[in-house]
Amino acid sequence: MAGSTQSNEESGRIDLTRSATREWIAGTTFAIPYLVTALLFLFGPLAIALYMSVHDWNALAPAQSQFVGLENYRTLVGDPDFWTALRNTVYFVVLTVPPIIVGSLLLALGVNRDVRGKWLLRTIFFSPYVLTVAVVGLLWTEIFNASGLVAYYIGGGNWLTSYDLAMPAIAIATVWWQLAFNFIILLAARQNVSDRLYEAAKLDGASTWRMMRDITIPQMRNPLVFVVIVTFVGSFQVFGQPYIMTDGGPSSSTTTVVLYLYETAFTSRQFGYAAAVGYVLFMILIAISATNYYFLAGDRR
Template sequence: MLTGYLFITPAVAGSVVFVLVPLVLVLWYSLHEWNVLADTFDFVGADNYRALAADPNLPSVLRATALFSFGLVVLNLTLALLLAVLLNQKLRGTTVFRVLFFSPVVVSLLAWTIVWGFLLQDNGGVNSLLHGPNWLRSGGTAMTAVIVVQVFKNVGLNMVLFLAALQGVPHELYEAARTDGASAWTVFRRITLPLISPTILLTSIITVVGSLQVFAQISVLTQGGPGTSTTVLVYYLYQQAFQFHAFGYGSTLSVLLFLIVLALTLLQWQMRKRWVFHES
C-alpha cells in the first residue's frame, strides 16, 4: 500500500502545486484589485466580475475567440484526416510526405510564427506570388491568415494520430464490405469513421483546448489588430494584466477562460455517447 502511494506522490504533488494551487490563487486574485506599480492589493469582492459583464470590448473578444477556434478546429481536423487517409495508402514516397507534414510540429513556435510574419507582409513572399492584400493588416484577412498559420503548424500531430487509428482498423472489415459491393464512400462512412471515432474525440478535445490558449501567434503576427479583429481572450487577458497592470481583472478573465474550456470539454465528453464507437 505504501509503495503505491509513493509511486503516485510525484504526480499528485505536481498536480496540486502546478494546477490546483494556481487555480485557487487566480480565483483569489480575481476578488482583489492588485496594482503592482502602487504596491496595493485591495479586496473588491465581485467588482471585477461586474466590470467583466460591462466590458464593451468583451463581445468582440469572445467573437474573435469563437471565430479563431471554430476555423482552426474545422480546418485542422478536416485536413489532418484527409492527409491521414491519403498517406495510409500503399503508395511510393508516403514516408517522405509524413515527415514533411509532421516536421512543423517540432519546429519552434516562435520561429515558425516569425517566418510566416515575414512571408505575409505586404511585400513578403506570399504576395510576390499572389499580389494580394496586406494579409496581417486587413480586417478581412488577418484572422484567416492567423488561422492558416496555426493549422499548418499543428496539422501534422493530428495527422499522425489519425494515421495510427486508420492502421488499427481490421482489414477483414474492408474486404467484407468490398465483397458486398460497398462503395469507397460507404466503406469510409460506415466502417472507417466509426472505428476511428475515439481518436476523433481525442483530437477534437486537444484541438479545441489548444485553440482557446493561442497567444504567441497573435502577439507576433497581429498584436490583436487590426482594431480588435484578432484579439482573442488569452491575448486580451495578457493586455489587461501585463500591459495595463490590472492583474485583478486579468485574473477574472482567466476564470472566464477556465470556465469556457471546462464547459466545452465537458460538452464534448457528454456528446461522445451519441457518435463515438463503443460509447453508446
C-alpha cells in the same frame, strides 16, 4: 477435512488482501509524483487565480490587495473590449478547427494507403510541428507581408495590416502548423483498425464512403473525440500567433481572449481583473469540452 478446506479459504483470502494492499501501495507510490506535480502546477495556481480574481490585486504588495468580491466579474460582463476579444477568438476557432480536424484526418487516411514514399510524406507532414510558435509567426509574417509570396501570387498587399485579412492570415499559419499533431494521432488510430473489417466489407460490396462511415469513423471514435477536444481548447487559447504576427491589430481585429488577458495583466497591471478573465475562459473551455464529449462520445460515455 472440512477444517482443512476452511483453513485454505481463509489463507486464500489473506493472500488476496495482501496482494490488493501491495497493489494499492505500489499504485499510490507511482501516483504521488504526479499528484504532487498537479498540486503545485495545476490545482495550486487555479486556487491562487481564483483568490486573485475576487481582489483588486497588488502584485508588488499582495498583503495590501483589497477584496472586491465579484466586482471584477461584473466589470467583465460590461467590458466591450472583452467581448470583442471573445468574438475574435470564436472567429479564429471557426476558421481553424474544421480545417485542422478534416485536413489531418484526410492526410492520415491518405498516407495510410499503400503508396510509395510513405515515410517521406509522414516526415513532410509532421515537420511543421517541431517548429516553435516564434519561428512559425516570423516565417508567416514574411510570407504575408507586402513583398511576400502571398501578395505576389494572390495580391491584397500586406494581409497582416488588413482589418479583414489579418485573422484569416493567422488562421492559415495555425492550420499549417497544427495539422501535424492531429495527423500523427489519427494515423496511429487508423493503423490500429483491422484490415479484416475492410476485406469483409468489400466482399459485401460496400463502397468507399460506406466503409468510411461504418468502419473507419466508428473504429477511430475515441481518438477523434480527443483530437476535436484538444483542437477546440488549443484554438480558444491562441496567443503566440497574434502576439507575434499582428500584436492584436489592426484595430484589435486579432486580439484574442488570452492576448487580452496578457495585456490586461502585464500592460495595465490589472491582475485581479485578468485573473477573472482567465477564469471565465476556463469555464468556457470546460463547457465546450463537455459539450464535445457528450455529442461525440455517443454510447461510449
